[in-house]
Amino acid sequence: MTFFFPPCAGSGLRLGLGGAPLGNLFEAVSNDEARELVDAAWHSGCRSFDTAPHYGHGLSEHRLGAALRGQPRDSFVLSSKVGRLLTPDAAAARTQHGYVDILPFRQAWDFSAAGTRRSVEDSLQRLGLARLDVAYVHDPDAATHGAHAPRVLRQVLDETLPALRQLQHEGLVGAIGLGTNDVDVVLQVLAEADFDVLMLAGRYSLLDHSALPELLPQCTARGVRVALGGVFNSGILATGTRGSAPTFNYAPAAREWVERTARIEAVCENFDVSLRAAALQFPLAHPAVDIVMLGARTVAQWQDAQAMLRHSIAPEFWAELRVQGLIPDAAPTP
Template identity: 50%
Template sequence: MMSRWRPPGPLGLGGAPLGNLFAPIAEEEAEAAIEAAWAAGIRTFDTAPLYGLGLSEHRLGRMLRRRPRAEFALSTKVGRLLEPDQAAPREQHGYVGGLPFRVRFDYSAAATLRSIEHSLARLGLARIDTVLIHDPAEDTHGPAWRDRFAEAMAGAAPALTRLREEGVIRAWGLGVNSVEPCLLALEQADPDLFLIAGRYSLLDQGALARLLPACAARGASLIIGGPYNSGLLAGGGTFDYVPAAAWLVARRDRLAALCAEWGVSLKAAALQFCAAPEVVACVIPGARSAAEVTENVRLMAQPIPPGFWAALREAGLIHAEAPVPG
């Protein structure tokens, strides 16, 4: 099947840290990170209303407005409307010092259109390339997610399909942390792509068996978020934004030991592994500073011996069928 529109890759910039995820970032640091991304040739940027309750969209928009609109691809998300509230807590949903709004979940068609209008105003731009339905299956282990997902498929999905057909947006899909809603969306609707965070990485190849072939069959693409699994593959102690289980830390340590044996950076291996499948259009690690952006660009281009990937397979650290760079 012919491939649909794909964001420019292989490396993009994830905007969650720009919304003060877990810790505040000064305005000048956020601007420097975005400027460093542009200078390095990054042209794919992702954000969401949730990220700092509008703060990430404000920061990205302020910098990207200075650039020719045809030269970059921008995605944001729907499903969480921001409602002004001066009394809103300064810490919400993991974001510190965000803007004075509260989040209301709403995946209806009307809320989808309103959310896009609000995002365009915060960004100060006239067009968004890709709109992603944000975590309609936020907790796939709880009972409520299927109702929320059904609302998204009945409301947001047809609204976004219509906007794509009218040429208002280039593509739409889901921005999620789990595989199952992506597979259901391919069955029930006509998405172009998925931003899936943490489910295709050196530590978790849960998307390999079903989602990658399903996307290939439909001509859909993947944007890989969370290539470091929220920190564990970057030297931290968290996996999916919570303290990592002991077995995951042990697996990370085995990966790190093999990397040391081959003289390979674990972070470089993590980024490049995520980018290897043909259906992956882009990998979008977040960054809190210009130095982190510059490091990610360098790591994505760092040479890695082909024998290293074979060694990972032999050690059982990546799936035998997982595509590898080169």
């Protein structure tokens, strides 16, 4: 199917709201703060929203559904994910997987056909909606599953994706694809199957270009539309290298990433460009990429991202990054 993520109404900014912070990722957000953020995004024109059962053990889905249910259903695109099932447990730890003050459920992997159907139906109940516009297979990669990764890959190909196609046929989901931060697993799936969309976190950014040589050209050729998460690489491209310890991939940044970011910062200073503006605008230049999904925690962060996308950046800035070897020759620039 042909699918595109809608930009912000009115402004045309290619920015969507990622729902991990709505599930209390790393720190708690109150229900009122969560609603204020979604409402602010909506009123600014945002029409693309992403969530997952993993985000706060259903908390993000509850909050996003409550905020969006009053809007005309065909006026926005909402994605969620499959691969993890939630089971109620009053004794479940309230802090798990980086999420705090979560809902009382246990989480278990399930990529089976039956588990995929249950995951979608459970998500729709938490959201209070009758369909998902996008359903992603969540984190089927080797870093997550270790020695079980080959079995998971086989099950995704044999059960999960066919089950999602059936749910697509029934009208419960629209586009289907993968949601991951791993390039290799996407290439492995593409070698044997077709899908419509890809949520790729952190692997095509101003700092990390690992999706550029092979994956993004395949997506362009095969019509797979890409939504990018993690364009700040979990922090370092938002905060820079000064001040508190920078993070990359949700861990302290290795020296090579800190040094490379510092070189990018120096070019930013020479051209009076915000690092955040460069980080948001760079990946959107690739023809496979539809949108950046921003995991904003506050209204101020959302408004800042909009301002950064509007920030004027001279072509000479991108040319200097290329001359210094900080972006590849093959990378399109705005």
